[in-house]
Amino acid sequence: MKGIVFCEFLEMVESEDGFGMVDRLIESAKLPSGGSYTAVGTYDHAELVALLIAYSGQKNLSVPELLRAFGKYLFGRFVVLYPVFFENKRSAFDFLSHIDSYIHVEVRKLYADAELPKFTHRVLDHNRLELTYTSAKHLPDFAEGLMRGCIDHFGETIELNRQAVVFDGVESERFTLTRS
Missing domain, CATH: 1.10.260 (434 Repressor (Amino-terminal Domain))
Structure with missing residues (x-):
């Protein structure tokens, strides 16, 4: 890490x-x-x-509560430390749907040896986004905190639900975000 x-x-x-x-x-x-x-x-x-x-x-x-709190905190710090990641991103859905295709690509440029989780996204409709989180470190509470920090950053009202799933044969977490 x-x-x-x-x-x-x-x-x-x-x-x-x-x-x-x-x-x-x-x-x-x-x-x-x-x-x-x-x-x-x-x-x-x-x-x-x-x-x-x-x-x-x-x-x-609890450790899960702390991981979620830290994730929210860290997202706010990322906004300050890496403002380029947020350029042209107008919503939480816009940002979150580009984690693997843009954000993590840029992170690897800064930290070539970074061991990053994988986020697969699927747009269910205009108001619903599904993110599947897979990581060898298995820190889904941390990922949830980062997502909640993102939602707060964009000032949106989004319900976030989560369930454990097996994705591509690996234990993962599926987050469903529903915009009000």
């Missing part, structure tokens, strides 16, 4: 609970990297899971 994800997670923790909390999480998680991350580095995603578990215990929130 790219270091930017770790750096932004620790920034979120610091902004909510201060640097002391970041220090306690790194210490209690016993991370192989020692908790020292660079945005362009690559780290075992198990370290993020260890940090989430440690933070979960401090916040009295």
Whole structure:
């Protein structure tokens, strides 16, 4: 997993609970990297899971809740850090339907060794979009948080439903987005 994800997670923790909390999480998680991350580095995603578990215990929130909250937060940071990704995107559906064909292509230009999830989209009708998420890391709550961050960014009212599915023989999550 790219270091930017770790750096932004620790920034979120610091902004909510201060640097002391970041220090306690790194210490209690016993991370192989020692908790020292660079945005362009690559780290075992198990370290993020260890940090989430440690933070979960401090916040009295479940890991899935934290992953969704972090996904929303990270989407907002992506808007600031990578504004070019949002040029000419007028809606959440427009943005989300271009994750694999544009966004991830551009991410690979920045981070050639990035291990990205796969998003397959299908337009059901003008007001419904289906996204199927497949990832070896299996972080569907994080993906859901990113989608909710996208919906918030575009200021739309969209209902998001999710179900576990098998897609191309692999355990996946299917998200159905319905615009009001």
